[in-house]
Every structure is written in C-alpha cells, then in structure tokens.
Amino acid sequence: MMRALNARLRQGYRTNPFPAEDPVLSPRYAGLPQLDPGACNACGECEKACPTQAISAHTAPSELKLDLGRCIFCGECEKACDQGAISFSKTFRMGATEREGLVLGKNTEMRIKRLNDEMLRCFGHAMKIRVVSAGGCGACEADVNVLETIGFDLSRFGIGYAASPRHADALLVTGPVSGNMELALKKTWEAMPDPKLVIAVGACAISGGIYRGMPEVRDGADSTLPVNLYIPGCPPHPISILNGLLGLLNRLP
Amino acid sequence: MCSPFWWRSSGGSDYERYASFLNSLCDCGTIRSPVCGHHPKDEGFLFREERISLFQTYRDLFKLLHKGIVYSKSVSWLFKLAPLASLAASLIACAWLPFGGMTGLFSFTGGFLLIAYLFGAARFVTMLASLDTASAFEGMGANREALFAVFAEPALLLGFGAVIVAPGNSSLANAISVAQNTTFSDYGVVAALAAVSFFILALAENSRIPVDDPTTHLELTMIHEAMILDNSGPDLAFIEFASSLKLWFFYVLIADIILPLFHVGLVARICGTFLIVFVLAALTGIVESSMARLRLMKVPQFIGSAAAFAFIAILLKGIL
C-alpha cells in the first residue's frame, strides 16, 4: 500500500492541460491540411496520389478541394504536389457538426456548433457516451479509450463512457460500419433513451475512409444514423476528439 | 428505563430532525463525487489529478431526470416499481438516521430492524426487477447480490446489535445519547469493532473495491451495476440517488457510532460528523487504491469478516 502511495507521489502530475492550454504535439504531427488554391496548377497529381479520393484538383486551381472526412492524413498529396499547394499544419482543432463543413475549399467554414440550449442544459456538464466500434481497425477505439485515462481525464468535464446504452446520451461510432455490424449499431441506437446524439470519429466512421467502396462496408455512420458531430483523422488525435466533444458542449474557453 | 419500548426521540426539536434529513438529501451526492467520481465508473480520487465538481452527482441526476425512458419488451410493472422502492427505502433510512447528535425524523424500539429490512426489501425488488429483463448479465448481478446478502444481512444486524441491543439501549439515537455519558474504556472497543464492521459493509453494499469494482466496464464482473444495466432516465436517477443516500447512510452511521467517544457539544458533533464522513470517504479511496478486487467467490469471506467483527463486539459486552 505504501509503495502504491509512494509511486503515486513520484509519478506526479500528468493530466493534459487542454483546454486551458494548447498541448505540445510531435513536430511531425500532421494536422489540419492547408490548401493554397493560388499555388495550385490543377495538375491532378495530388488526386492521383490520394488513396481515398479525398482531394480533387483536376478541373481548376480554384476548385481545389479536400474532404477531411475522407482524408487519412497520409501526406501523399503533400509529397505529390510540386507547387506546395497542400501542406499539413499543426492544427489539431478539427471537426464539424455538418458533413459539408469537412470539405475544405473555397468559403467552407469548418465549425463545431454548440448544442441547443435545452440539450446543453442537460448534457453541458454531464454526458455519458456509448462507444460502438463498427468495423474499423481498432486504432480509433484506442484513442477514444485513452481519453478516459489520467492523461486526458475526460471525467473532469462530466463526460464518461457508459457500459449500457440505456445510460448513454451520445453514441460514438468508429469504423466504416461493416455490414456485419450494421444491425448491432442500429440496435444500440434504439436502446438509447431520447434525447441522444451521434458522434462519428475517424475517417472510416465519416466516409468509410480507406475501406470506402469495399462491398463489405457501409461507408460511414451516416449511412445508418443521423450524425451530430464529425471528428476527422485516421485515427484522430485524442486531443482532437476531446476538442470536438468540448466544442459540442460549449466548454471550450 | 421504565419500558424498553420507546417511540420518538427525546431530544431535538422538529426543526433539527428535518434539518438532518434535508442535510442527507443535499450532501449525499457531494461525498460521492470525490469518492467515486461523478459516476461509479470513474477512478478513485487518489488517482485523479483534476478535481471534479462536488456537484457532479447532482448534475448527473438533473440530466437523467430530463432524459426519456426505454423499457424493455420483457419487463413487467415490477421493473418500474424497483427504482421507486430503492429510493423510498433509502429516504426512509436517511429520515431515521441520527445526524451528529440530532435524532432522526422518527425513532422507535427496533427501528433499525425496519431500516435493515427496508433495505432488504429494496434489494429484493431490485433483484427481481433485474431478473425481469431476461438478461444474463442482470441475472448474474442479481445472483451475486443474493449470495452476498446472505452474509451482509447478518453482519448488518449484528452490527446494530453490538451498538444498540447489547449495551441495553432501545434505539440508535438512544444508544448515542447513552454512549455520550460512558467512558472510553466501556464503549471504545465496541465502537471501534462496530465501525470496522460497518465500514466493510459500506464497501460491500456500495459496490466498492475489493467487493465490486466501480470502475469496471465489464458486465461479467459487475454486481450492483449489472442489475441496473437496463434502467434509464428518471428511473436511473432514482437508483443513483438511492445509492448516494445509501453510501451517505453508512458513513454517517459510522460517524454516529464513533462520535460519542468524544464528549463534545452539538455544533462540534455536527462538524465532527462531516469530518468523519470525509475521512471515511478518503479511507475508501485509499482502500480502493491499494488493493485489487477479490476473486468473486472470496467475497463472502470478506463480508463474513464484518459479521465476525460485530460478533466479537457483542461478546465483548458480556466480558467487559
């Protein structure tokens, strides 16, 4: 027992200071892509390099668009572009409450709208999340899981994961929704009491990601459920997920 | 003592009694937050670094009250009765519970029996309700609860026996006021043993480590949590509030037993109760932080030890 208490003292304070301060991320971290239509010459190389058809740039420079919902942040487009029209920034704040908000291009505003007042009064300081892994590779689950550890300590915001969907307020979906998981996902949704939310985390859950178009998958959660929040990434950094949740709950400073 | 039967406490104004009841309602959640986070699924306070709100339990309850309900196709009226019975039992128990020298709302000879049996009735209805859902997990929860109750119930009554019956008092309030005027050597050992017994029970009855793991997400290892997997919305709020009250009940009960050792006035006793409750919460956290959960079939021995402590406390009365 004393050992445990000693260890507790030595391990020290480790909770990420977010959202009060921005976290320190790896210098090689690939965050929000920056598009520079001015530099684009519509050569289409980026489109050819993209494994998920997230980017389209073959018509005109001004039509350079990147769908964050499909992007797996592999950086192939950045390498393919000789003009430097695409670069990955260090911005981890990514996510939108509208699917269209994820298509970066002209005049797009990627925005996480807070919940309406009534929902906010309920969920603002108390929200239970039921996570359903619907056919992905397990990486998003791992990064969702990590939020509950003391490194991020989700519960200080009154957010937690629920064992039973009956106790849950939000359904967090990861994975492209495999055909085999579709029914289970629906059943989980039906098992939750109203009012309730759906959060799609990761490229797979938003659009099918790398698996998009494969016959065994359903290309994302909105094929099955009404999604309230999209958090892009493959997998999204835990901080991006936390940012999305807090944005939705209007808890960001 | 002309009659061993006694109805209503002698001391304390009505105001005090209501105040102590209201106090239970308002404070039970605030003690639960630091002990187990705002939800029994969070880690104990020792391992969290950011403090969470003291009022988190109430925020959760507020939210749950605003949620809808999903009933299973399998359930009958009994399932809908269970949350009500749980909360009603906890409310009655807190109304009876003396607080810092203030007597409860009511008190009579053998009142503790009624409280123990009301908790039992709530447990019974909850077990039935969980079996009503036709789910193996809930059956598992009910089964484990039923088995552990076999050890917990005698321990609870023997604990009360040690504090109330063996010293020749008629009720807990009476026992406290009598103990106020006895010496440390008369009462100290008995109080300590009974307090240990009740503390073990508090861990067991409130799903704490080493009996149950409040942080577990795993249906197969749950006890109490497994029984309420299918409850939602206001029903869940009632159950959560009832368990907050139950945790508070056990902590205050232990405080009630320990406090008479210090012959102090009313205000000091009230402050002392809060202090002891806080210390017990911290102690719960430390126990949770320093040992693993018992293998499920070892739990009866652990709860049985509570009965053993109470048993010794009663026998000591005969020797001393």
Add this chain to the structure above:
Amino acid sequence: MKLLETGNKISVADIPDRSYNDFRAELIDSCGGGKGARIVSLFALREGGNRLIAAVADDKAGTISVTSTLVDSTYPSLTPALPQVHLFERELFEADGLRPEGHPWLKSVRNPFATDFSRMGGDESHEVAVGPVHAGVIEPGHFRFQCYGENVEHLEISLGYQHRGIENAMVGGPDKRTVHLMETAAGDTSIGHSLAYARIFESMAGVMVPARAEALRAIALELERIANHVGDLGALAGDVGYLPTKSFCGRLRGDFLNITAELCGNRFGRNLVRPGGVAFDVSGDEALALAGRLKSLLAQADEAVELLWNTPSVLARFEHTGIVSRQDAIDVGLVGPAARACGLDMDSRSDHPTGMYRYTAIPVSTSLSGDVYARAMVRMLEYRRSARFILDTLASLPAGKTTAESKAPLASAMLAVFLVEGWRGEICHCAITSADGKFLRYKVTDPSFHNWFGLALALRGQQISDFPLCNKSFNLSYCGFDL
C-alpha cells in the same frame, strides 16, 4: 515440401504438387510428429482448380517451406490428426466452399449471424451472450458462454463483425491503397503488418533495404510492443480493480505511443514503414532525445508494473487463472506471448530473423505456468528486453539512407512468405503474384487467428467473472482476425 529460397520466395511453378495423401502425410509428419514444425498459413488458390497451399515453419531449423495439393470440393479433414489447422480448414470451407470431411467442429469463422453454437442440453444451464457491442470501448465480437451459475463450462467465440474484406482488396495490387490497408489490418499492429507487407514487396521486387531503415523499422516494431505490453499490463490491473498500475500504465501507454509519434507524426506508426525503407529519418539529436525520453518512461513503467508483483491481492487473482497447458498450446498452435507463457520457446525474431534481428538477438521470454500470471510475466520481460534493444540500436544507428530508390515491378508468378513477430505474436503474410506482377492472392494471418481458440480453452471450468482478466491477458485482435 520445398524450402523457400533466399528472400523467402519461390516460383509458383516450383511449389511441389502432391497427391492429397502425400500432402497430408507430409504435414502430419512435420507438424504433428514431434518435429516441432507449425503450419503458419494454409489457403486455397482458386486459379486452375482448388489448390491448397500450406506454408510450414520449422522454428528449430529456422526455415519455411511450402507444399501444395489439388483437391475437389471435399477432402478428408486434417484437423483430427492436426488440431492446429482446424481454423484454416473452417476458413477454407467458409470462404472457398471446400468441405473438410470429418472435421469435428465445422462452423463459421467470420459470419457472426451463424447460430451454430455448441449448446449444453437440458434446462439447468444458461447461456451468457456477450457482444458484439461490449460494455467497454472494445472492438466487436460475440462470446457465447455455456454456464452453470458462475462456472463456465464452455466458451465459444464468434467473430466476423470487423470483416472488411482486406484480403480481397489486396488482390490486383499493389496500388496506392495497399500499404494503408496493411497498416489498418490491425490498428494497434500497424508497424507489424506494414513491415510484413513491405518485406513481401521488397522480396518480390528484389529491393535491398538500407541498414538504417532496418534499424528504424525494428525500433518502431519494438516501440509498438512496449506501448501495447505496458498498456495491457495496466489493463490487467484494471480488470482486477487495482487502480495504481491501471492509472499509471494507461497514461504510460499513451506516452510510448507519443514516442512513435515523434518518429513519424502518428501515434500508431502510420506512414512510417514503406516498401523499400522508412518514410522518416531520425537525426542524431532526435535519437538522443528519444533515448532519454524512453529511459525516463521506462523507469516509470517499471515502477508501475512492479506494484503488480508486490501486491498479494493482485497475484491472488493472476495465479491459476485461465490456464492453458503446454500440450494444448502446441496442439492448437498458439503463437506469441500466449505460447511463450506456456513454456514454448518460440519467437520469430530469433527463429526466423530478418533485418535488424539478424545482428542483434533479443532473448526469448518464456514462463511456464500458462496462466494469467505467466502471460503478464512474459509481457513484462518482453517490454524490458525490447527497451534494451531499442536503446542499443539507437546508440548505434547505422549510417546511410532510409529508403531504397527502386521502382522495380514485382516478380511474376512468385510466392513469398514472411513472418514478423508483432507484439501479439507471429504475423504471417503470404503472397502469390500473377504473371503480370500483381497480387493474385494475399493471405494475412494475424497471431489472433491462432490464439482466439486458446482463450476459449483457457476459460473452460473457470469462473465467468474471470473472463475479462483472461481475455485481457491474451488481448487479441478482432480486426486482425476478421480482416
């Protein structure tokens, strides 16, 4: 049986074509007769008749060989004589429609809607059906327990919820998606699978990988192992409700992942391993900084993990829980830490070394008791030995390039097999190219494929409340199994 040539490849034409009886006798002789070889892959090539191809690894000799036979739509099952192929045969039955006659347990592999469970008769027992949506944040799978009260008489695991069709999507590759598909075959083993794929590619295309790249790959693979082992030890603590180790290790796992992120920007090592080398280099300063960070994290991890071994209540839960006997482990073909915990001295890194492991050996960590304790012990030994390896390698990084410039196409009509010891155990990739240098068949065998059945065996006669603990001690992949 034909030994694979240097570079672990062989021309398809050179694969022996046996009669079924010879094929069967060969496999039983080498794998069942005490010679200690194992079947690492068994699959069918549908082109030109149903051709069963078996890859056999002989760990003592450090060789991999292949053999094949043509079968009709039915053939006598190998399973009764060689239980380790039971799942391969079931897979062949489900995916290719080849029926193994006399298979004792011919049920579906990746169809979660099948109901062919073995049930206990009578009305006195009950079933517990867990999943696909589990209470925790875990991948989906269905566990069916046949219970009498708290006792598990039998556990059956029904998977397939994560099935995405990766093997099919690989056919016709490689293309721009291929490496990403491999990175996501099992998200927590991105390095392992992408490394196995890269080796297949390099072997087929005849690419020589620079030594520096091999060193960085090995570092990444071992980092993956450390992060997962430490995380799992924390999760084991969590499953017995021991909060200190749970809390510390939960956080430390993230810190180890962040070291990987220092290498490549992604916590799971995505975009790091590429055919021909690695996509990111490490400067001398970065190497020093990494080593420093690793050392400090290791000290913390050691402290957190030591607590487990110093807490009697934890040991009481670990010991004698979920025992798999050594013989069972051999029979059903367990791999990785689960096998090593049963006393089997096998590790692809030393038995079939490639790349960096040919120069620096990592001692094989084994334990004898086959219970949760043993599996935890093996995990602890392994992460420590991996850490030492990383520190050594970082201190003496070979100079040179990190990627081989080569645009050579894949060789045509070849078969290549590679074994990579991922953190869960042996990952086997086996590829066959067509005449035009495209993948004709790409067979991925995740260690989970062998080990799930080990978990089922470990649970027989156990208390159902110990299942999460046993499960976590194996910590198998659902998506790696389902593909």
Add this chain to the structure above:
Amino acid sequence: MILFNVGFLIIALGWIPGLALKKASSINKAGMISTMAGCALVLISSIIGMSGVFVGQLYFFSWRMPFGQALFSMEPLSSFFLFIITLISGLAATYAPAYLRHYGDEPSRFKSHWFFYQILVASMMIVVVAQNAIFFMLAWELMSLSSFFLVEFRNEKAKVRQAGWMYLVFTHIGAAFLLAMFALLARNAGSFDFKAFRESAYSIPKPLSGLVFIFAVIGFGMKAGFFPAHIWLPEAHPSAPSHVSALMSAVMIKTAIYGILMTLAFLSPVSAWQGWLLLGIGLVSGVAGIGMAITRNDMKSLLAYSSVENIGIIAVGVGIGILGQASANGVLAFLGFGAAFFHVLNHSLFKSLLFFGSGAIQTAANTLNINEMGGLLKRMPFTGAAMLAGAAAICGFPPFNGFISEFLIYTSAFSARFETPMVRELYIVLVLGGLALIGALAAYAFTKLGGIGLLGEPRTKAAAQANEVVPAMYVPMIVLASLCLLIGIFPSTVIGFLEPMLSSLNLLPPAAVLDGMLNSLRGIQLSTSAFLAFILFLAIVRKFIARNKYIKVSETWGCGYDKPDAKMQYSSSSFAEPFVSLIAPLTRPKVVGELPALHFPKMKDFKVDVQDPVLDRVVVPAYGWTGKLFGKFSIIQHGNTHLYVLYIVLALLVALVWGLGL
C-alpha cells in the same frame, strides 16, 4: 358453540351428497359448497371463541369407555387454530374445483378426494378442540391417514406412492412417541383428560417432565417437520394436489405447534433448557430448510423446504417464550409466544397463497420446474402479483406481514435477561444473526422463485402459452395477498385481536410494556405507510416529469446481438449454483452431463443433482444398512420347530430375570 357443531357436521358429512352424484364437476361443487359453508360457520365461532367467551365451556357426550370422557372445548388457543384451519380450508375448497379439473374427470377419484379432504379438515378441528388424549390421538391418526390418502391422489405415479409412504412412516414414528408421551402423562395424572393433565402439571417430577417434553418435541416435530425430521415434507408436498399441499403445509403442520403449546401447559413450570432446545431446533430448521429450498428447482419442493424454515421460526418463537417463562421474564414470554402465534397466522396465509399460486402455474404452464417457467407475471397478472406479494411476505419484507412476526422475535433480544454471564450476548447473536441469516437466505430462495419463475421471458413453449387461471382460483390468492399486506401495515390491530388469547394464556405483559410494544408497531405502521407514500409520490413524480418525454419500448439490452434467446437468462439451477457450491460439502452436488474435455466439444445434457444432507446422505443409506442388518438376522430363521421352541424358552428366561429384578 352451536355454530361450531353445525359447521363441523356439515364438513364431516359433506362428502355424502357427492356419493350420489355422477359428474365430476358436480361432485367437486358439492364438496366445495359443503366445505365452504361448514368452514364459514366454524370461522365465525372461532372468532367469537378467541375473545374467550367459551372458556370453561366443555362439550362432551357420554362415552362409556375406560379411558375417560369425550371432552371438547373451544378455548381461545383452540379457537385461534380453528380460525386458521377454517380460513385456509375454506379458501382451499374454493380453489379446489377449478384446480381439480386439471386431473381429468373420473368421478370416483373426486369422491374419494372430497371424502378425505373433509375428513382431514374435520379431524384437524377435533385435534385442536379435543380435551382428552385418546380423542386427540384418534383425531391425530385420522388426520394423518386422510392426508396420506390425499397425497396419494395421483397414486398412479411411483414417485407419489413413495412420497406417501415416507410421510406415513414418519407420521407414525411421531405418533408412537406421542402415545408414549400421553401414557407417561396419564400415569402421572391418573386420567387421559387434558384437564387432569393440567391440574397435575405441578406434580410432575422434573425428569419425567423432561422426558415428556422430549417426546413431545420428537412426536410433534415429526409432523411439524423440524430438521432433521423434515424430509417427508419436500417429498409429500410436490406430489399432493396444490390445495392439499397448501392445507398440509400452511395448516396441518401447525397442529403440531398447537400440540407443543398444549403440552407445555401440562408441564409447567417449564425449564430453560427446553426453551434453548426449541430455539436451537428452530434456528437449525430455519437455516437448513431455507438453505435446501434454494437448491430446489421444483417449485413446490422449494415451498415445502421453506415450510421447514417457517416452522423453524415458529419454534424459535416458542423457544423464546419458554425461555421467558422459565426465567420469569414476562416480556420475553409475551414476545416469544406472540411471535409464534403471529407467525403461525402469517405463514398459513402466505404459504397457502404460494401453494395456490404454484398450483395455478401447474395448470397453466403444465410444469412445476422453475427451469421451465418464466414470464408468467405478464401472462398471469393476478396469480403472478399475488405470488410476488407472498414471496415478499415470506421473506419478511415490510410492508408485508412476515416482517411483524420476525420483528417480535428480534425485539425479544432487547428484553432478554439471563443470570449466567455471556448468555445474553449469545442470545443476541443467535437471534439477530440467525434470523437475519434465515431472512437473507429466504430472499435468495424467493428471488429465485419469483425472478426466474415469474419474471423475464418464458423458457418453454408451455410457459409462453400460459393463460391466467379462472377467478375461482386467483380470488383466494388475492384475498390472502391482501391479508398479508393489511396485517403488515396494521400490525397493532392484529395484536389487539390476539390479546384475549394471550391474556387467557397469562402471557400479557404489564400495560406499560404492551403500550411500548404497540408504539413500536405503530412506528412500523407509520414508516411503512411513509415508505408506500414515498413510492406513490415518486411514481407521480416520474409520471409528471416523463409526461412530455419519450418513453419507448425496446429490446432488453443484449449487446446488440441479433438473436437474443430465452436461454440467455439465468436458470433456476444456475441461480442456485453459487450457494450450492458454498455448501457443497453438505449437499454433494452431482453434475450429470459431460463437460467438453476435448478441444472440440460435443455437448450433452447438463443436469445437477443436489442432495438433501439428511434424506440422501443419512436416511437412504441407513435404509440400505438396516436392510442389510436385518438380512443378517435371517440366519436364525431356520424353519426348525425345535429351534423356535428354544428361542421362546430363552425369551421367557430373560423376561423372568428382568421381571424378578435379578
């Protein structure tokens, strides 16, 4: 008194009209009407009798027999038992015709049923009003025989026949002890009249008094089903028709309690060891009975074992009462006997309710195996609700009546005073710990009965197709359930009702004590009412806040699995498993059915056989040994006449030696 006579005659002769009838249904109707009418009359007279107006009024007829007069008297104690007998018999008769329809339509079978049923009721009445040992024993024997034939109702089944024989053997061993007891008493009193017994009570020598008490405990205990003589109950009850089980379990075994109470009056002053003995027997019976009940899957077998438990609780009460009398502690005596009386009443209510319920389930779902039930509350709303109320009552949960009798026993711990040190503490531990243990085990058993049997999803097709029984069957249950609830909420009224009887037995404590007691009961009344009020209030709150909210009905959360199954809920055996494992050294559970030993399983049927520690581990083996032992005696059977003459001579010699006191 006239009411009693008329009522008794109606019952005793009520089977006669049935003989003339041909149709089964009319035979049943005739039996029902005569029993109900007779019971109603006697019930009224018993209510009057309990107030004590008949005390001293003996009813006798001239009977020129050597062993004394035919004396009968309705004292308050007798009246109390009469009340219970007639209440339950009447309700059981109401229930019977609809239930018996289940057994086919063979008229002769029903003729004999009603004959034995009414003889049983009549003989029970005689047992509690007889004032002469010989009449008592005659009635006792009649009661035993008629109930034996009732158990044999379905005698085409071997199991039923076996159960009947077991019952017959046990009850006759008991009767032998009773005969011996009465012989001893009569030798002392010089008469077989109870009056004479009572008058000579103070002149009984201590050792004789002790022997008589032991004989009474054994003799009546056999009938009552004290542990370890309980083993006939779980055999006989499941075999008998349900209303007969109800009558036997809820009423007939109570006549043994009456017998013990009656005997106590012949032995005054009682000694403390007698109290401790009964207390011990009671606690052991309680724990063992309810412990075994948990392990049973047959609903009526479970209920039968629970009767052993409840008889144990009553014995605890009587034991405490004796302790009180022995230590001249009026409060203790009052609480002990009061609790015993209260529990006799309570148990007769909820146990007959539960037996009626299991009979209803038997007719509706065609099974008594809890493993084959499930979901019955929704399909049989009245039966189910009444049974759940009965289950809560039998576990002693407020606001039901079971709590009150247990409360009285518990509160006796407050007033126990003993001279020897430590004894009081021991007493407190025994009473508080023992009763709490029994209560918690009962909750385990009845959670299983209610939760597995009545709730959840049906496990078989038969259970899924069950329909509610006819009102004639469920109305008696509702009446009983309401009585359980009313007594639980208004206990002080019932105490008032019992007061004359207690005072006639000199058991009423001083007024102050009684007032305190009533105060406590009013406290219970108030707080259980508050409990119910809170529930109601919360229900309204929920209704109010959920008014505009979304209330949905969905599947039980099954982890999103696509094909949930009724097999995925706990079975009765599984629910008992943790407890069975805990007491495995006593019950030696035998698992039948192969567990998967090979890698790839072939599953077989799974069955667990939990043994009764007395029946299966003592009686059955002992039966075997006895058979072998007596087999050995066959060597002296040579068939040789000379040898037999020799035996006779030897026997005479031995008798001579003994007779001369050599």
